[in-house]
Amino acid sequence: MRCIDQFKSAAIKNPTLTDVARTAGVSYATADRVANERGNVAQKSVQKVKEAMTQLGYVRNVAAANLSTNRIYRFAFLIPGGKNAFFKRMRLHLQRVSDVMMADRVHIEVIDTDAFKSASLFEGLQQVVASNADGVAVVGLSTSNLEKPLNALRAQGVPVVGLVSDLPTHQRDAYIGINNKVAGRTAGRLIGLSHAGLPGAVALLAGSLKAQDHCDRLMGCREVLEADFPNVELLPTAFTFDDQQKVHDAAVEALASNDRITALYNVGAGNIGLLKALESTARPARFFCLVHELVSHTRTALVNKQIDVVIDQRPDVEINRAMTYLQALVDNRDIPPMQEHVPTIYVRDNVPSDIPETD
Amino acid sequence: MRCIDQFKSAAIKNPTLTDVARTAGVSYATADRVANERGNVAQKSVQKVKEAMTQLGYVRNVAAANLSTNRIYRFAFLIPGGKNAFFKRMRLHLQRVSDVMMADRVHIEVIDTDAFKSASLFEGLQQVVASNADGVAVVGLSTSNLEKPLNALRAQGVPVVGLVSDLPTHQRDAYIGINNKVAGRTAGRLIGLSHAGLPGAVALLAGSLKAQDHCDRLMGCREVLEADFPNVELLPTAFTFDDQQKVHDAAVEALASNDRITALYNVGAGNIGLLKALESTARPARFFCLVHELVSHTRTALVNKQIDVVIDQRPDVEINRAMTYLQALVDNRDIPPMQEHVPTIYVRDNVPSDIPETD
DNA sequence: AACAAAATGATAGACGTCAATCATTTCTAG
DNA sequence: CTAGAAATGATTGACGTCTATCATTTTGTT
Structure with missing residues (x-):
């Protein structure tokens, strides 16, 4: 950007510390003392060197420096x-x-x-x-x-x-x-949008209230739904300790016990259990399912229409x-x-095809 | 990962080409000839050197190489x-x-x-x-x-x-x-989800059919809606040539002429015109608005609830x-x-706060 | 003015690679 | 067997920086 003129001419050369020393009118040793803050330099010399640096646009050659110090x-x-x-x-x-x-x-x-x-x-x-x-x-x-x-x-x-x-x-x-409250809010927003103003009820699954990130997500989700989507009711959160079996059971129970259920949001892990539950249990006509973290099995479930949205952290x-x-x-x-690094939303159409198998 | 053992010991050193030459039992010159494909090397020497390289895990020191060639x-x-x-x-x-x-x-x-x-x-x-x-x-x-x-x-x-x-x-x-068909499909998916099974009609705005990306997006959006959301009707596309005024007029017309309208998707540019239209025109009770590219004005509109989703390319x-x-x-x-680089979905909750002003 | 202290200059080797040159050895064909 | 070609070895300077040493000059103090 700043170097268009130089760029056009065949040879470009970055100024070296030797160049700096020369234009500052000091020896290389002094320039080096200034550059590496070794002390024992008069103020006016420091001044001269620094001016020369800015004048020439000197940038320390990190490669050379690392080479000389054998940096690893x-x-x-x-x-x-x-x-x-x-x-x-x-x-x-x-x-x-x-x-x-x-x-x-x-x-x-x-x-x-x-x-x-x-x-x-x-x-x-x-x-x-x-x-x-x-x-x-x-x-x-x-x-x-x-x-x-x-x-x-x-x-x-x-x-x-x-x-x-x-x-x-x-x-x-x-x-x-990511900011987990933002993640929760994002989930809440998508759940709200998916209701199109119709009434609904969301089942919430979380690992534990001791996990700060789970708390934040729950809070964010609740915030948005209460503020912008009064038509959507928040059901009491089920705690699963991120255990697949517990997640499975909680999901089955939620789907069975409440026939008004229109959405399910698992704030935590253990999604394999959730997927099993969704396979074996009848789903309501209107049902929106949202989980966290894109891995091979959540990706598959997304593509197979078992779940609708994955919020991912992009590890x-x-x-x-x-x-x-x-x-x-x-x-x-x-x-x-x-x-800023924000939670990424995946639906089945923009999900990357190259998520590695980790199972 | 591969170097945990070395890592633990105080001094780590990457093998140099000299090391390679030594373990291969050839001179530095020959190793160099192999490494830089200068030719005039016997096959068996090539073999020996390459074996030594893999054995030692030799990796060319790019910094040193660039330094020596004064690479820019x-x-x-x-x-x-x-x-x-x-x-x-x-x-x-x-x-x-x-x-x-x-x-x-x-x-x-x-x-x-x-x-x-x-x-x-x-x-x-x-x-x-x-x-x-x-x-x-x-x-x-x-x-x-x-x-x-x-x-x-x-x-x-x-x-x-x-x-x-x-x-x-x-x-x-x-x-x-990004793959623009994927972007269009993503838009279609979100539009579909936002209807919760209720009937609706989508107004589509695009720059021109000559722009391949606009075509792809339209196609992707149509694909998804037709396949998965038969309840959502696709209205004829209005062409705007990415001109703000034309976008404005098309949006106003769409909102006025069709009282069944429930969503609007601008496939192309000129969103400032769209935002003006949304400000001055009454919006239906149920209305989902989706545009492309996060810039300062689309971000503001997202936060201010004028639009619901921005699909961004992450420039x-x-x-x-x-x-x-x-x-x-x-x-x-x-x-x-x-x-894989896929289109990013922003709702007002996961939108980054640091989008620079470009107006 | 004398002296110590502070500042500066000059210089050199090392880092790993590239790009040369030149001498020497090994191979191959006739 | 030998000329010529092919392959190899040995070595050198350059790149820009860091680190070090030692000599020299300048500064400030009494």
């Missing part, structure tokens, strides 16, 4: 292990990206954590502290206190990025994830963003401009 | 100029990204083309051919024949990426953009992807894994 980026990702399809998808993407990132000297280690055990997270983090990583991304747990290891990391200058579930603001450098995008953030933080660079 | 990436983006808010947003993102990319030695030139003039595109491309860019991204035009300049570029080894509107498959290396994501593709193509690298 070692990033650790702490992600819940186990059978959860969403995190499986996340780990799969991480693995794929990892191969490509090798060329950029980015090494990735994935540490499986126990999804709901605070101790496991704590232990994983301590492992990272010891492994002298350059950056860490953590899927946190709102109930666990990770202050000590996180502060230890950040005291070492290791940036920490919260992933999917936020950490206390002062314990991390950035948060990459691949989140991983990419985490990586970008970590690199920028480590290099002390500007973070590239990126649009 | 010069990418040209041919994007329609003028007042169109969507392309304004695209150019704005390009500009922002450009600043950050300077650190990676990526220079970006944006060439404004005349949105609908084939000659302008042709001229712009010839300009690029002359400017010896390293890669080109073009917003094409289905009606124009760009075979000559495109082939000239690709003959020079300059990768060409089609953006937003596809080019003939054999004339480009990749296409970055920022498209730009980023184009950049990634071009870099990978130039470096002859693998393209990082990325999920």
Whole structure:
């Protein structure tokens, strides 16, 4: 953009620190002292060098710098292990990206954590502290206190990025994830729209009120329906602890007990159970079904018209963003401009065809 | 992932070509000849070197390579100029990204083309051919024949990426953009869902049948409604040539003439005219309004409940992807894994808050 | 003016790759 | 067996930055 004139001419050359030193009228050593803040430089020299930098549009050549220091980026990702399809998808993407990132000297280690055990997270983090990583991304747990290891990391200058579930603001450098209240509101909006003003009743399934994200989603959904769709009644939430069997039973019960039911929204996980319930149970004539997270089985159900909408968090995008953030933080660079990460809505027509099998 | 063991130990080092040569039992020169395909190497040597590479997990250090060749990436983006808010947003993102990319030695030139003039595109491309860019991204035009300049570029080894509107498959290396039939189907699905089985009629506005993307969207929308929502009638399409005034008039007429109208879908541009019409005209009790492309005014209208859904192409994501593709193509690298780019659905709750003003 | 302290200059090796050159060895055909 | 071709080895400078050392100049203090 700023370089159209140069661009046209055959040879473009970025100014080097030597160029800066020359136009500033100082030696390379001094320019270097200024650039790398090594101190022992007179104010007026600092001034001269900085002016030369802006004048020439000097940009530090990160590649050369990394080469000279033999820089390698070692990033650790702490992600819940186990059978959860969403995190499986996340780990799969991480693995794929990892191969490509090798060329950029980015090494990735994935540490499986126990999804709901605070101790496991704590232990994983301590492992990272010891492994002298350059950056860490953590899927946190709102109930666990990770202050000590996180502060230890950040005291070492290791940036920490919260992933999917936020950490206390002062314990991390950035948060990459959706706003779950927004996700809930989005669900509420779509449920409301699907009623076209007709009366209806929504069955709600959630894991537990202890999960902050589930709470937020429920709240968002309720907010929108109460404000904009008084024709839609909210039935009491059933809690499933994200267990497939419990989800199944709750869905069957909801469908059977209330013949006014027109919509079902599962705020949490365990959708396989829900799908089984939908297969075996008669569905009302008017029925709108909405779940979270696009994985192979929810995708199939979407295409097969068992469910109508999937709200997805785009774990691949989140991983990419985490990586970008970590690199920028480590290099002390500007973070590239990126649009706010919001929940994605999939209906059966805009669903990507390349969702990997994770089962 | 593959390097957990190394990761744990304090010092990690990527193998260099010297290491490869050593374990292959050949000189650096020979290893280099293999790595850079310079020829004049015996088959068995090639074999030995390649084996050593896979054995050690050698990955070419792109940073060092680019440093030694003084590589600079010069990418040209041919994007329609003028007042169109969507392309304004695209150019704005390009500009922002450009600043950050300077650190990676990526220079970006944006060439404004005349949105609908084939000659302008042709001229712009010839300009690029002359400017010896390293890669080109073009917003094409289905009606124009760009075979000559495109082939000239690709003959020079300059990768060409089609953006937003596809080019003939054999004339480009990749296409970055949404599938417009999918976009239309998505619109149709949402319109259908919004009727909850009640009867309705959809007013359709489009620019012109000459625009391939508009055709595709109309077709997709019709497909879904006819197949899955027989209760929704499709009214004849009004053609607006993407002119605000014509869009306004068509919308007013549609709302006035047909009291059964329950939805309006503008397949094309000129939404400012539509918004004016919605402000001044009485809307039916049941009314679902859907448009394309999130820009400041459509975002405002979404939040203010004038429209219900915006289907967006995510120009920022498209730009980023184009950049990634071009870099990978130039470096002859693998393209990082990325999920299929599909149209994004925005309702007023999941709409990003940081859409820049482009008016 | 003398002296220490602060600032500056000059320079060199390392990082991994590319792109050369030139000498030497090995292979192949007649 | 030998000339010529093909293959290989050895080596070098450049790219831009970092890090270090050491010599020299300038500054400020008494």
